[in-house]
Amino acid sequence: MEKTIAAIATGNAAGGIGVIRISGEKAIQIADKVFKAQDGSSLLSLKGYRAKFGNVVCKGEQLDNAVALVFRAPKSYTGEDVVELSVHGGIFIVERTLEAVLAAGAVPAQAGEFTKRAFLNGKMDLTQAESVADLISAQGEAAAKASFSALQGSLSNKINKVLNDLMDCSASMAAWVDYPDEEIDDLEDERLEQTLTDAGNALKDLINNYENGQAMVQGIDTAIVGRPNAGKSTLMNLLVGRDKSIVTKIEGTTRDIVEESVRLGTLVLHLSDTAGLRKSEDVVEAIGIERAYEKMKSATLVLPVFDSSRRLNNEDLKLIEICRDKKAVAIINKTDLKQKADIDMITSAFEKCVFISAKNSSSTKDIEIAVKELLGVFDFDASAPLLANQRQKQCCQRAMDCLFDAVSCLVMNVTRDAINVLVDDAINELLSLTGKKATVEVVNNIFSKFCVGK
Ligand code: GDP
Numbered sequence: 001m002e003k004t005i006a007a008i009a010t011g012n013a014a015g016g017i018g019v020i021r022i023s024g025e026k027a028i029q030i031a032d033k034v035f036k037a038q039d040g041s042s043l044l045s046l047k048g049y050r051a052k053f054g055n056v057v058c059k060g061e062q063l064d065n066a067v068a069l070v071f072r073a074p075k076s077y078t079g080e081d082v083v084e085l086s087v088h089g090g091i092f093i094v095e096r097t098l099e100a101v102l103a104a105g106a107v108p109a110q111a112g113e114f115t116k117r118a119f120l121n122g123k124m125d126l127t128q129a130e131s132v133a134d135l136i137s138a139q140g141e142a143a144a145k146a147s148f149s150a151l152q153g154s155l156s157n158k159i160n161k162v163l164n165d166l167m168d169c170s171a172s173m174a175a176w177v178d179y180p181d182e183e184i185d186d187l188e189d190e191r192l193e194q195t196l197t198d199a200g201n202a203l204k205d206l207i208n209n210y211e212n213g214q215a216m217v218q219g220i221d222t223a224i225v226g227r228p229n230a231g232k233s234t235l236m237n238l239l240v241g242r243d244k245s246i247v248t249k250i251e252g253t254t255r256d257i258v259e260e261s262v263r264l265g266t267l268v269l270h271l272s273d274t275a276g277l278r279k280s281e282d283v284v285e286a287i288g289i290e291r292a293y294e295k296m297k298s299a300t301l302v303l304p305v306f307d308s309s310r311r312l313n314n315e316d317l318k319l320i321e322i323c324r325d326k327k328a329v330a331i332i333n334k335t336d337l338k339q340k341a342d343i344d345m346i347t348s349a350f351e352k353c354v355f356i357s358a359k360n361s362s363s364t365k366d367i368e369i370a371v372k373e374l375l376g377v378f379d380f381d382a383s384a385p386l387l388a389n390q391r392q393k394q395c396c397q398r399a400m401d402c403l404f405d406a407v408s409c410l411v412m413n414v415t416r417d418a419i420n421v422l423v424d425d426a427i428n429e430l431l432s433l434t435g436k437k438a439t440v441e442v443v444n445n446i447f448s449k450f451c452v453g454k
Contacts, residue, residue, distance in 0.1 A: 002080070004030055005113055006106035007453040008094050009084070018094035020085045021453065022106055023078045023114055028070060031083035033104040034058065034097070035068045043083065048072030056087055058100040064093050078114050079121030112450025116443070119435060126435025126446065127155045130388055133450050134217070139261065140268040142216040145382035155392075156434055158206070158385040162199045163430050166403075166423055169195050173420040193410050196423070200403035203396045206385065210393050212377050213386040215300065219261060219268035220375070223295045226305035227315040228276025231333040234358040235305055236273040239264065239367075257291055265368040266380075272299070277315045293322075301371065302328040306346055308355075309337035316341075320349045329370045333358050391442070395433035402426035 004024025010017070022031055032043040037054040046052060048071050056066045069084045076082040085101070087093050102108060110116075112133070119129045131150035138144040150156075169192055224232045239262050258273040272295050275288030296302055304319050306312070323330075330350040332343060336357040347353050352370040372378040387393045406422040431437035 002117070003107045004105065005109035005117075006030075006098060006101045007109035007114070008098055009114075009453040010089065010094070012091065014091060015089035017086045018089035018091075018097075020087070020094065020097050020101055021109075021114065022083045022085070022101055023076070023080050023109075023117060024106070025081060026105060027081040027083045030101060030104045030106050031068055031070075031085060034100040035066060035083075035085060036062075037068070043068055043070060046070045048075055056085060056097050056100065058096055063096055063100070064088055066097070074121065074123075077123070078117040079123045080117060109452060110447075111452050112447030112454055113452075115450060115454055116447040119443070119447075124151075125153075125156050126438055126443070127159070127388070127392060127433065128153060129435070130392070130446060131155075132454065134388055136451065136454065138217075139219060140263050141266050142380065142382040143218070143268070146213065146217045146386050147388070149383040150386065150388060154383065155206075155385040155387070158202065159430055159434055162202050163427060163434075165195050165199055166427050166430070170420055170423050170427060173416045173423065177417045177420065189410070193407055196403050196407050196410070199426075200400050200407065203400040203403070206387050207393060207396055207400065209384075210387045212375065212380060213388075215375055216267070216377055216380050216382060217386070217388070219270050220301050220371070221299045222269045222271050222301045222303060223292075223299035224271060224273050224303045224305060225277065225292055225296050225319065226331075227307070227313065227319070228278055230276070230305040230307040231331075231358045232273055232276065232305045233258075235303070235331060235333065235356075236260070236271060238358050238361060239269065239271060239364055257288075257295060264364055264371070267368060267371060267377075269301070269371075277319060296322060296326070300327065301375070302326045303331050303367075304328055305331045305333050305358075306341060307334050308332050308339050308341045308343065309334045310340055312341050312345060317345075320346065324349065327374055328352075329354060329367065329374055331356055331358075331367070336360055391446075392433055395429045399426040399429035399433075402429070 002024055004026040006022045009019040009021040028043050034056055035054055036057050037052040051067050051069045053067055055062045056064050064087045067086045071082040073081045087097050115129050115132050118124055128151050131147040134147035138147055224236055226232050240260050261270045274292035274295055277289060280286045302323055304323050330346050330353040332353055332355045335355045352374045354366045354370050402422045402425045406419050409419050428437060
């Protein structure tokens, strides 16, 4: 018998209410020992989806008012009997209530154990379980939408559709292998090739959309770079919405990388404001400049800032060259001043340029539009099926490779049993993606990344 587990389900901070969640066969029995309903009734006789008002009692003393909410298996988050005790959300009260629950016979829940039980009890598949953790850590609209959509089963449904088609193929091929003397209809051959190709293409679409999905959901690692005084820190502060970086006329003010995550419309940018690019004898500044170049190389997106009121210098030209290999939106700054820079050199080198006066502007809309267009995420639909992590992507990749190999074998008239091995390998990859055939290590690894209480 699985042990009955308990944990604080709400955050580790004072709040309006704090919830202690108990799950397992003895959940109601244990809750009944620490909770006394005001009307004197016992939780043992309470139906599922019902709540009682009363008090939490700890070592014979009333600790706090509480509401006990009872869920009866299998109609609960975990699929087991669950009781949620809501008390006033002070850390002390919540912890004392948990202690009382543990003293009454529950054991502390491990990280992610409630959701792991939900998965093991068939309440959700592995992609949905992963989306629970993603939903909790979502920082922006796209992330929240994408993980909620996955929780609702958008990815599972897409994968299950592919799986069903492949299982049909596998079953007919197994039949052909069992009765080798039967003629194979040309039409059947064509149908098989089409089904395998369609399945491979469905997975290919998911894989191709992965990078964009990650950019929208996880946020975009973005480097703000440029020569000293171009207006990098002013731009950073404009995007952040407050004074994060120090702005002065003195060159070399920003010496190390200043980081901040910001929401830009539906985008999340993880910004790094870097040291101004120039030759410097100052050891500390030189290290900062080195770091700026490294950051530029590793960043997904670069925002090179150019001062339109000064002639382009060698550092600007070098920056233009480096940006050729990067996804970059040129920020042509100080448009309120007389233009001296050769703007054509910039506009001809970059797919996207934004003209701005960072000091006077309050709008960042043009930058948002340019970034979205450059990354191809303008019409990004976060509620479409999306792969959420490398594990899911790798399962899809391996399944897709098997399917396209199977199509090639079919075209070359390789025997059906060999083709069926490839199709079965693809099926197994997809079953491990949804968790129907995932190893214990994979499952444990996924849930170990959850927080306790989820
Ligand atoms: P950084 O060295 O590239 O980080 O440049 P800063 O953001 O520190 O800006 C250098 C100087 O340029 C500061 O005095 C800013 O106030 C000024 N500055 C920044 N953006 C603009 C702008 O759009 N117009 C004008 N006129 N001055 C600006």
